[in-house]
Amino acid sequence: MSRVFKLKSSDNETFEVEEAAALLSETIKSSSSTEITVPNVKAEILGKVVEWCNKHAESEDTKDQLIKEWDAEFVSVDQHVLFKLITAADYLQIKELVDQLTQRVGDMIKAKTLKTVEMTYPTFNVEREVQEELKSLGF
Amino acid sequence: MSDYLPQEVITNILLRLPSKSLVICTSVCKSWRSMIKDSSFIGAHLSRTINFNNHHGTHLLLLHRFSSISDHRSSVHGVKEEVYSLHYDNNAFDDCCEIAFQSPIADTEMYNECFRVVGVCNGLVCLADDLERYGYNFLIWNPSIRKLVTLPKPGLTFQTVGGYYAYHGFAFDAITNDYKVVRLVYYEYEWTEEETHNRTSVEVYSLAAGSWSSPRFVDPQCSLLGQRLSQAFVNGALHWDAYGLGSKLHYILAFDVGSELFREIMMPKSLDWDLFKPWHGDLSLDCLFQEMENPLLCS
Numbered sequence: 001m002s003r004v005f006k007l008k009s010s011d012n013e014t015f016e017v018e019e020a021a022a023l024l025s026e027t028i029k030s031s032s033s034t035e036i037t038v039p040n041v042k043a044e045i046l047g048k049v050v051e052w053c054n055k056h057a058e059s060e061d062t063k064d065q066l067i068k069e070w071d072a073e074f075v076s077v078d079q080h081v082l083f084k085l086i087t088a089a090d091y092l093q094i095k096e097l098v099d100q101l102t103q104r105v106g107d108m109i110k111a112k113t114l115k116t117v118e119m120t121y122p123t124f125n126v127e128r129e130v131q132e133e134l135k136s137l138g139f
Numbered sequence: 140m141s142d143y144l145p146q147e148v149i150t151n152i153l154l155r156l157p158s159k160s161l162v163i164c165t166s167v168c169k170s171w172r173s174m175i176k177d178s179s180f181i182g183a184h185l186s187r188t189i190n191f192n193n194h195h196g197t198h199l200l201l202l203h204r205f206s207s208i209s210d211h212r213s214s215v216h217g218v219k220e221e222v223y224s225l226h227y228d229n230n231a232f233d234d235c236c237e238i239a240f241q242s243p244i245a246d247t248e249m250y251n252e253c254f255r256v257v258g259v260c261n262g263l264v265c266l267a268d269d270l271e272r273y274g275y276n277f278l279i280w281n282p283s284i285r286k287l288v289t290l291p292k293p294g295l296t297f298q299t300v301g302g303y304y305a306y307h308g309f310a311f312d313a314i315t316n317d318y319k320v321v322r323l324v325y326y327e328y329e330w331t332e333e334e335t336h337n338r339t340s341v342e343v344y345s346l347a348a349g350s351w352s353s354p355r356f357v358d359p360q361c362s363l364l365g366q367r368l369s370q371a372f373v374n375g376a377l378h379w380d381a382y383g384l385g386s387k388l389h390y391i392l393a394f395d396v397g398s399e400l401f402r403e404i405m406m407p408k409s410l411d412w413d414l415f416k417p418w419h420g421d422l423s424l425d426c427l428f429q430e431m432e433n434p435l436l437c438s
Contacts, residue, residue, distance in 0.1 A: 083144060090148050102148065106155035114163050130166040137285040138239065139162060 006035045007050065013043035015050045021057035026093035041088040045081070048074075049088050052097055075104040114139050150174060154184055158262075158283035178316060185261055198228040199235055201264065205253050221253050223282070238282040243289055250274030257320070258309035260372060265309035265320055269367070273297045277320060279309075279346060294342050294354045295324040302327035306363045308370040308377035310396040319396055320344040321377055322351075325362050338362065338384065343399060357401055360384045361392055372396075378404070 002019035005028060009015070022028045028036055038046055052074060059067050075082070082105060089097040114134055153161065153175060161184070165172040174180055192198045205221040225235040242254070251274050254266035262283055268276035277290035295303065308321040326338045339357040344350070361381040371378040381392035383403070391404040 086144060086148055090145060098148070098151070102152045103155060105152045109152070109156055109164065110160050112160070112163065114166065117163055117167060127166050127168060127172070130172065134162060134166055139159070139285070 003034055007046060008035070008037040009043040009046040010038070010040055011042050013046070015043075015046060017050055017053065018057065021050070021053035024053045024056060024094050024096075026095070027091065038088060038091060041084070041091065045084045045088050048081075048085060049092065049094070049097070053094065056096070071100055075100055079108070146174075150180065153180070154187055162284050182316070196228070199225045200228050200232075201256065201259055202226055203256050207252050219252055239285075240280070240282075243278070243287060244268070244276050249276060254278065255367065257307045258370065258372065260309050260311045260318065263309075263318060265307075267307055269305060277344070279318060279320070288346065290320065290344055291350060293322055293344070293351050295322060295340055300324065300326055300340070304363070304366050306366060306370070306379055308372065308379070308394065310372045310375075310377050312396045313375060314397045315347065317348075318346040321394055321396075323357065323363060323379070324354075341394075341401075352399075357392075359386075359392075359401065359403060361390075363392065 003022075005017045005019065005022040007015045007017055007022075007028075041049075055067070055070060077085070082101060086098065086101045086105070089101060114131065117131075149171070153164065153171070156164065161175050165175050202224050203222070204224070205219065207219045221240070222237060223240050224237045227233040227235055242249075250268050250272050251270035253270065254268055254276070255270045257265040257267045257277075259265075262281065264280045264282065266278040266280060268274035273296070275292045275296055277293070278287050279290065280287040295305075297303070304325045304327065306323040306325070308323075310319050310321065311317075312319055320343070322342050322344070324340050324342075326340075337356045337360060339360055339362065340354045341357050342354040343352045345352070361383045364380040364382065368380070375396055377394045377396065379392045379394075380389075381403075382389055389406050391406060393402050393404050394400075395402070
């Protein structure tokens with residue numbers, strides 16, 4: 001009989017997760033209790049992480065095209081949600097989810113040029129000098 | 140972003156980026172800049188890129204093409220066209236991109252028409268100004284970050300040793316995390332009877348030190364074959380085609396980049412000099428060395 005784990009979000013919502021899905025998290029794996037509170041992660045985000053784990057637990061055998069497409073859809077969220085998901089996945093130590101999310105962030109950064117970085121991130125004087133230098137080198 | 144995400148996660152993200160994006164990321168904030176410029180991060184990023192290339196066969200090859208038109212009848216200088224480009228290591232030799240090269244040396248200070256590629260190591264290119272005539276301009280160029288270092292003038296020159304043949308190599312010392320340019324010089328003229336035994340000297344430039352070592356005699360004494368032919372950097376050692384002055388044997392001269400010591404490697408039977416005339420021997424070894432080389436450039 002597989003165990004059921006209870007994951008509690010920072011805003012006090014509880015998610016019930018089957019063993020196969022829960023054990024994708026190294027943190028849960030090494031926990032002595034089946035009730036785990038995930039600090040600093042709200043229900044909206046924790047719910048998505050649970051959704052990912054459930055999907056990956058049921059399709060464990062096949063690394064097929066469908067799950068790849070599902071994963072691609074899953075990480076196509078805006079920056080803020082992405083970072084919150086990374087924080088949650090990192091805390092729960094779900095390596096594959098962290099890799100997928102960081103790859104997505106990497107892809108978003110790759111698309112940035114010096115100009116867009118300039119406009120997106122507030123920088124101190126030091127960085128302004130760096131930007132000027134990079135501009136002169138042709139970046 | 141740095142406030143929200145743990146350092147290991149940011150490192151994880153940054154490791155996935157190509158060099159060009161990393162350079163741009165150094166302008167985002169101080170902590171990213173110091174993370175990216177950290178030597179262990181750079182080492183990890185390089186290993187990742189090498190593994191990726193090995194896995195996907197996405198190695199890049201550097202091609203340097205140049206042409207000059209000189210009209211001897213007029214005093215007008217030749218027009219020189221020069222292109223550095225990167226290509227995929229496949230049958231089609233597919234284009235990857237062109238890379239812009241801005242020489243820090245004025246044309247009037249060059250000894251030759253243009254630089255020649257000595258070797259490529261971990262994405263760094265070593266250039267020498269010795270295409271046809273004696274020349275002492277050397278550069279280490281990193282096309283990914285568009286920076287280059289001009290080396291100081293070497294110690295072994297026509298002024299200091301008279302006529303010579305020079306052989307170069309460019310290598311990475313994994314133990315000290317340093318890049319080295321090796322300059323072997325074989326004196327053209329014999330002096331006295333005793334001195335015929337000491338005709339080859341070596342000096343080594345260290346990027347970390349920013350200077351050439353004092354020249355010393357090579358042990359074992361030998362002459363080398365084929366100036367400006369590529370050398371092979373394999374397993375932490377540079378290799379050249381050599382002929383022993385004492386032993387009169389044809390062998391491979393290996394220079395261990397860490398210890399800076401030379402040793403002889405027996406020539407494989409199939410490339411034995413008895414089977415070839417000397418000049419044909421050069422060509423077959425050159426093919427061998429070209430295959431052994433693995434110029435990797437991070438794109």
